[in-house]
Amino acid sequence: MKRELGIIGIGNVGSMLLHKFTELDLIKEEDITVANRSPEKLDSLEKKYPALNVFRNNIELAKKCDNIMICVEPLNLPKVLKEIQPHLNENKHIMISTSMVAMKDIERFHSGSVTIFMPTLISMVDGGITIACHNGRVNEAEKEFFESLMGNFSEVKVMGEEDINLSQNMTASFPGFFAEIMLEFVKAASKRSKSVTDEELEHMLLVSLLGASRLLLEKNMSFEETISRVSTKGGITYEGVKVFEKMLPEVFDAALEASTGRYKVITELASKEAAELM
Numbered sequence: 001m002k003r004e005l006g007i008i009g010i011g012n013v014g015s016m017l018l019h020k021f022t023e024l025d026l027i028k029e030e031d032i033t034v035a036n037r038s039p040e041k042l043d044s045l046e047k048k049y050p051a052l053n054v055f056r057n058n059i060e061l062a063k064k065c066d067n068i069m070i071c072v073e074p075l076n077l078p079k080v081l082k083e084i085q086p087h088l089n090e091n092k093h094i095m096i097s098t099s100m101v102a103m104k105d106i107e108r109f110h111s112g113s114v115t116i117f118m119p120t121l122i123s124m125v126d127g128g129i130t131i132a133c134h135n136g137r138v139n140e141a142e143k144e145f146f147e148s149l150m151g152n153f154s155e156v157k158v159m160g161e162e163d164i165n166l167s168q169n170m171t172a173s174f175p176g177f178f179a180e181i182m183l184e185f186v187k188a189a190s191k192r193s194k195s196v197t198d199e200e201l202e203h204m205l206l207v208s209l210l211g212a213s214r215l216l217l218e219k220n221m222s223f224e225e226t227i228s229r230v231s232t233k234g235g236i237t238y239e240g241v242k243v244f245e246k247m248l249p250e251v252f253d254a255a256l257e258a259s260t261g262r263y264k265v266i267t268e269l270a271s272k273e274a275a276e277l278m
């Protein structure tokens with residue numbers, strides 16, 4: 001299978017993927033074609049990647065490429081699919097960087113291979129998990145193309161579409177959740193600090209977090225085991241852990257309710273939009 005690819009939508013995700021594919025030499029620059037709504041971004045890409053094929057419209061890209069990644073916002077996706085639909089055929093593998101538009105709605109526009117995936121911006125530093133779901137038309141070569149490509153800078157986890165809404169909170173949404181939780185931790189510590197600065201507090205947290213993740217993953221330690229090893233009964237960590245244990249379940253329940261609820265609303269809106277375009 002030829003390593004060629006078209007990317008529609010060069011925002012956070014599209015540009016991160018383009019950067020990884022070229023930086024790691026996974027696909028040659030001249031075998032990548034991009035298109036984006038606003039032309040300004042394309043102008044700067046032309047300067048940065050001289051051999052890249054930069055197209056000013058999605059239709060030309062759809063005609064040229066058999067492997068097409070679409071990295072636009074969920075509510076813009078139906079319109080993009082409608083626009084390129086006349087140029088899609090059985091040979092085209094469409095890979096969509098959001099699972100918030102249901103597979104059944106994407107299949108209204110393309111009866112061939114579709115992969116929906118949830119990338120993560122953690123992959124900018126070669127890591128994180130890409131969640132993926134293939135429809136029944138995706139053949140082994142297409143699966144291999146997608147999974148090995150993304151596997152170069154992330155761990156690819158294939159799952160059923162129905163599991164993505166919840167799971168993506170642990171992957172794609174995680175950097176945002178994590179940043180907010182850490183920000184609150186720093187703010188609380190900052191109020192009590194005598195001379196340690198916010199930057200120093202943040203640095204200590206980040207280094208500890210990186211180390212804690214490695215400790216648990218590499219030593220195969222569970223969360224429970226870690227808590228019992230670090231927090232001796234009657235000790236200082238133990239007192240803090242008890243507070244987290246009491247107060248966090250409510251916070252995490254509410255955050256997951258809000259996030260998964262919004263996901264459902266967007267999926268319904270995109271479904272309505274797709275139906276109206278038929």
Ligand SMILES: NC(=O)c1ccc[n+]([C@@H]2O[C@H](COP(=O)([O-])OP(=O)(O)OC[C@H]3O[C@@H](n4cnc5c(N)ncnc54)[C@H](OP(=O)(O)O)[C@@H]3O)[C@@H](O)[C@H]2O)c1
Pocket residue numbers: 008009010011012013014035036037038041058071072073074076079080097098100118119120121172
């Ligand atoms: N950000 C994340 O961490 C993350 C993680 C997982 C999944 N996702 C999903 O990935 C998708 C992209 O997210 P993002 O953060 O990259 O969004 P973004 O930064 O807003 O980028 C979206 C890009 O799509 C372009 N676009 C919109 N409509 C278009 C059209 N009709 N034709 C061509 N290009 C069009 C936009 O062009 P303009 O330059 O005109 O705005 C923009 O460059 C979303 O569906 C999101 O839910 C994002």
